[in-house]
Ligand SMILES: Nc1ncnc2c1ncn2[C@@H]1O[C@H](COP(=O)(O)OP(=O)(O)OP(=O)(O)O)[C@@H](O)[C@H]1O
């Protein structure tokens with residue numbers, strides 16, 4: 483049977499600060515979208531292999547995002563699916579794992595001066611279009627050599643933050659990266675939204691203030707906030723599911739955080755649809771930053 487052709491949306495998930503939920507939100511959102519029947523590919527672009535480890539996939543000995551970026555292997559030959567007996571990925575999620583080899587990307591680029599750094603993911607991503615509903619690019623903290631090709635190849639950026647000062651202030655840097663990518667590399671890139679996760683319940687005064695700050699400072703050209711209204715609570719179930727190599731929906735599907743991710747997945751898809759319908763008022767990051 484031939485596979486149906488999907489309208490692939492490519493999402494770069496970022497924030498310059500480490501440990502702010504980029505990988506967790508990528509995996510759990512893909513998991514919640516899977517329950518809605520969507521098929522996702524996660525490409526782990528972080529040398530420390532957060533997504534690869536969380537999905538219990540191998541970090542060496544297999545083709546990885548390094549081979550994808552360098553063109554040494556075709557996209558299809560770097561993807562791990564559930565057909566491999568060594569891994570048990572959540573349903574409807576495929577993975578391009580990462581490996582320590584990503585540290586050699588600088589050397590590779592120096593040895594191949596005709597290659598254009600920012601374009602490294604373009605051709606592989608274009609070949610994957612039609613095969614997935616979503617391709618999530620899980621980016622590393624700090625601006626490394628993999629963040630730039632991700633922002634060049636993505637249709638949308640999604641930012642992740644936790645309600646702490648450093649995570650929130652790093653958002654400004656991530657926003658200016660998106661502006662730079664729009665200006666110099668990818669004029670179609672739009673910021674889809676900001677996910678706030680690990681929100682303490684009940685909300686502390688600090689968390690309330692920081693969440694309010696993100697809500698008011700990340701807005702589109704019409705003044706509408708880009709913060710997703712669904713916030714993800716802080717809970718040990720996140721680490722427990724991670725340890726089990728599962729999504730929260732698989733690990734404890736009736737947990738309130740599983741429901742939050744389901745609500746977020748719906749909000750995410752509703753927003754994508756709205757952006758498509760309202761091209762004219764689609765957020766321009768430049769306006770967000772200079773608002
Ligand atoms: N809702 C939550 N409740 C509790 N802990 C959480 C929650 N979301 C994420 N965490 C924890 O926060 C830590 C950092 O999360 P994660 O690895 O997703 O961040 P990251 O931004 O991808 O980090 P890095 O920049 O290192 O790649 C992890 O230990 C994760 O389990």
Ligand SMILES: [Mg+2]
Nearest residue numbers: 504505528532
């Ligand atoms: Mg990560």
